[in-house]
Amino acid sequence: MCGRFALTATPDQTAALLGLAELEQFPARYNIAPTQPVLMALSGPPRMPGSNLPDRQAMLVRWGLIPAWVKDTGEFPLLFNARSEGAAGKASFKAAMRHRRALVPASGFYEWQQSGNGKKGQPYWIRPRNGGLVAFAGLVETYAEPGGSEMDTGAILTVNANADIAHIHDRSPVVIAPEDFARWLDCRALEPRDVADLLRPAQPDFFEAVPVSDLVNKVANTGPEIQDRGIVGPEPEKVRRQKPGADDSQMTLF
Template sequence: MCGRFALTATPDQTAAHLGLAELEAFPARYNIAPTQPVLMALAGPPRAPGSNLPDRQAMLVRWGLIPAWVKDTREFPLLFNARSEGVLEKASFKTAMRHSRALVPASGFYEWQQSGAAKGQPYWIRPRRGGVIAFAGLVETYAEPGGSELDTGAILTTRANAGIAHIHDRMPVVIDERDFARWLDCRTQEPRDVLNLLKPAEPDFFEAVPVSDLVNKVANTGPEIQERGVVGPQPEKVRRQKPGADENQMTLF
């Protein structure tokens, strides 16, 4: 699963990695969460012969894909991730997979190592070589009842590689730069033609840094949430017991 990520590269660095002409200025974002706007890059219209203009375009989308056929968004779940294993068959994603595949620039993502019922230890998972990477994304434009349109998107996930499987069993799909054009090409590349790109990154691609639980709160958006730190074990709550009560007796309290 990928429920939080960060993009701390500059607009110029991001544009250069994605093959975009330029990007408007934007601040570093350390704690991007579902329902927030995220930057994605899609294939643009076909270039005229001899044109030097890029054939990719950037857009801001709401993180949480809404298929065009949804009638009531209040009763529809928040689809911020799409499991790559069933993306060709699942009604929520197959249209976007065919017509609007995208790249999601990122500096890394966060994941939580589960510990019982608790939230668990958070990790900042970043590429060892640093720099910008691109997750596989999907975009769909949803027509709202009032007539306005909302661009929405999801990040594709796959099974975790050996490097981070001890933290979580899922991870976002990373598209290699050499495969950008093929992934984005929805005109000549059928969805089945790009399924081989939806695989885990190499085991040594990422490094996982334990961080404090500051990242748990969406309101925390500064660089301090990526500083190394460990969440200590939570003390067990002392259960009050009435005098004479049987400790093994079930209770509502």
């Protein structure tokens, strides 16, 4: 899954990756979390004659997709990820898969090593081994609220993690290669089945995983220090209250 990611590149670098004319200025974001606004790029109106840029447009969406048919958002789960294997047939995602496929620019994402006790384990900052930006596969849905206002919402598609990071978590975001941007975004001519081959794990050695401290666990921590290399140590053992007169030097099974 992907529950946190970062976008620390400049607007110019991000626009260059996505093939956009320009982007408004925005600060580096080190700890993007669900329900926050995220930048996505979609296919836009046909380009003007003589333009050498793709027909793409940028938009800010709430990270957490809400299908158009939802009546009560308070009782609907937060869909910030969509499993790519079944998204085209799932009621929550099939309309977006057909009509509103998107790219989500990112510098990398965070994942927590799976543990058997239900708690978050060691966090990792997972980034392209060669640096730079990547684009995750995204979906966009515009939700009309009962009062009449509209809200653009979105989700990130996930796939089985490749062998490099599967020991951390079994899922990871779908990465769309730049040469496949046009195919993925072309919802006019290409149906979900025509781009299903793009929903695959990243190539071997694409990612590297850097252990970081648990500062990333708190959404309020938004500075670059959350990406500093660090190890989360084991939780300290609880101190057992001794009975009066107990001998510290004696071992006990209880």
